[in-house]
Amino acid sequence: METVEYDITLTVNDREVKSRVLAETTLLDFLRNTHHIEVKRGCDHGDCGACTVILDDTAVLSCLTSVMQARGKKIYTAKSLGTWDLLHPIQEAFVKHEALQCGFCTPGMLMTAKSFLDKNPNPTREEIRDAIAGNLCRCTGYQKIVDAIEDASKIIAEVCRTGGTT
Ligand code: FES
Ligand code: FES
Structure with missing residues (x-):
């Protein structure tokens, strides 16, 4: 059977990415194959949430999302949140409340x-x-x-109140 590939463009963490993909490629495979290994593969079947990313403004399971569904859209992974020097309030709250141990679920949770x-x-x-x-x-x-998430909501409210952005 002939293999058909498609040229796609999407944005990952505000960077435009152009690629040639097979239609059956999942967004999870695409992201991990393009060095976004912060997106975790747990069950690969929609049961664990480890692979969660934001597609435009909605959290999706990247293992159940075709990369074709992400064409022309904006994808955000946990790397889009904060940096070691300046954590996002949600990351800050996770650290403060010790809401992670091995950290495997954390990128999806965030x-x-x-x-x-x-x-x-x-x-x-x-x-x-x-x-x-x-x-x-x-x-x-x-x-x-x-x-942590409850506390993050308060931190974010305070940041917004004082004119910052999250
Ligand atoms: S890897 Fe478990 S839901 Fe996607
Ligand atoms: S699986 Fe959640 S911190 Fe280990």
């Missing part, structure tokens, strides 16, 4: 939290629990993660 807080900046703990229901963590239990 992107779920980012997309969630962008839409719901003042959530209840119940809403936070619902938001991260698809992200599995083997290490921390979820209490610290919920604490």
Whole structure:
């Protein structure tokens, strides 16, 4: 059978990327093959949330998303958040609340939290629990993660109140 490849353009962490891909390539494979190994492959079947990225303004499971669906769109991975010197408030809160241990789930957890807080900046703990229901963590239990996201919402509110951006 003839293999058909497609030329695509998309944006990853605000950088335009042009590539030639097979239609069946997942966004997860595409990202990891283009050095975005911060996007983690857990189950590869939509069950763990480790591969979560933001597509335009929505958190998606990159293992269940075709790269063709991302054509012309903006993808954000955990690398888009902060730097070692200047953490994003959500990263800052995860560190403060010790909401990570091995860290494998963390990039996906952060992107779920980012997309969630962008839409719901003042959530209840119940809403936070619902938001991260698809992200599995083997290490921390979820209490610290919920604490971190709740605290992040307050940090972000304060940053916005004082005229900063997140
Ligand atoms: S690797 Fe995508 S949901 Fe588990
Ligand atoms: S910190 Fe290890 S899986 Fe979540």
